[in-house]
Amino acid sequence: MKYALIILIYAISICSAQFGNNQSMSKTGTTVAQFLKIGMDARSTGMGGAVAGQKAILSGIYWNPASIAGHKGIGVQFGSYDWLVAMKYQFAIVGIDLGEKGVIGLSVINLSSPDDLVRTVSEPHGTGEKFSTNDLSAGFTYSKMLTDRFSLGGSFKYIQQNIWHSTARTFAVDIGTLFETPFYGTRLGVSISNYGGKMRMEGRDQKISVDPDQDNQGNVEFVNAVYETEYFPLPLFFRVGLSGEFIKTESLHWHMA
Template identity: 40%
Template structure:
C-alpha cells in the first residue's frame, strides 16, 4: 500500500505537458541548468531521489548526507558551440548526521572578434564571456528516514566590460521510505535575487539642455532590465531495485537503480526524465536515460569505472553523453575521489 501511494504521488506531480507556455529566454544565468556529474547525466539527470555523492550539491543538497568520507568531484562537459562547462566540489563530513561542502561551477567560451555596423568583418578587438557560481552546502539527517540540505550560492555573469551578480539558495529533502529501496527527493533550486548588467560600457554623458552652450554633460548610467534566475522545483523517486541492503531483490554481485524525476521551471514547460543504472561488483556501471517534453534533450547514456582501495581511498571515473537534437551530442566526464 505504501509503495502504491508513493507511485501515485509521483505520477501526480509529473507534468501535464499541454498546459504551460514556453517561456524560454526569460531568465538569466542559463548555465545553472547544465547538469554536473557524469553518473547523473548518464541517467538523464534523474537525481532527486538517487544522488548521494558530491554532485548532490548541484542536484539536491539533501543527498550530501550520503557522503561518508572526504570526497572531491571534478566534472567537465564539452558543451555545444565551443562552450566549456566545469564543476568542482569538495565534501567534508562533520559526523554521520552533518555534512558540509563547497562547490564551484564555471562556463567559459573562447574569444570572439568584435563587429560593428561600420566594421562587420571585425574591428581587431576581441571580447569573451564567462559565468561563475560558488556555493556552500550543509546537509543534516533530522531523523533516520529524513534528510535536509541547503546551499547558499553567489552567481556572476560577465560579458566584455559588463557584469551581473545575484545571490540564491537551494533547498532539498530526501525521504527514505524503508520499503524495498524506494526514496523520494525534492529540491527547489536557484531561488534568489534578480540579475542586472552594469559596467563601463553603460556609462554615458547626458546633456539635459543641449542648446545651452555653457551646460556641461552629466555623467550617467544606462539602466538595464533585471532578469530572474532559472527557478526549478524537482521531485523524483529513486529505487534501489536490485543489490544489497534495503532493496527489492537482494543480489551481492549485481545492482540496478531506477530513477524518475519531474521538473517545474519558471522559464519553460514542465519536463520529466527516467534513468536506469546497472552495476557489476560495484566496479563497472552502465547507464541510460531519456528526457520527456524537452525541446532539445532526448536520449542519454554512459558508463563508469570504480576502484576501491580498502582503508585508503576510492576513485571513480564516469562518462556520459546526451543527444541535443539539432545541436548534436555533448559529452561529459567526471572524476570522484574519496579518502
C-alpha cells in the same frame, strides 16, 4: 515523514507564487544565469536529471543538497567538457563528512567562452578589441540526517555573470529533503534550486555620452549617461525524484530512478 510533508507543501507554495507572478510577462530577452540549467555531471545528465531521489553522491549538491547527507569520509569530484560554440563547462566539488554533525560541501561551476572580436555596425569585421564571457556559481552546502530515514540539506550560492566589461551578480539558496521509505529502499527527494535575488548587467559598457538637446545649439553638447538595464529573475527549479534498489545481489544491482 511529518517534516517531509511540511517542507514539500512549503516548496510547492513558493514555486506556485513565483510561477503565478511571471505568467503575465513575456520571456523574450528576460533571462539570466542560464548556465544554471546545465546538468553538473555526465552520469546525472545521462539519467535525464532523475537523481533528486538518490543519496550519497557528491554531484547531488546540484540536484538536491539533501542527497549528500549519506556521504562518508572526504570526497572530491571534478569535470571539464566542451560545450556549444567552443564554450567550456567546468565544475569541482568537495564533500567532508563531519560524523554526527552532518556533511558539508563546497562547489564551483564555471562556463566560459574564448575571446572573440568586438564588432559594430560601422566595423563589422572587428574593432581590434576582443571580448569574452564568464559565468560562475560558488556554493557552500550543509546536509544532515535528522532521523535514520529523513535528511535535510541546503546550499548558499554566489552567482555571477560577466560579458566583456559588464557584470551581474546575486545570491541564491537551494533547499532539499530526502526521505527513505521501508519499501525496497525507495527514496523520495524534493528540492528547490536558485531561489534568490534578481540580476542585472552593470559596468562601463553601459556608460555613454549623449547630447540632451540636439535641436538647439550653444547648450552642453555632451553629457555622461548610463544605460540602465532591468533586473531579471534566476531560473527557478522545483524537482521531485523517486529512486529505489529493487534488486541487490552479489552479481546484480538494479537501481531505478
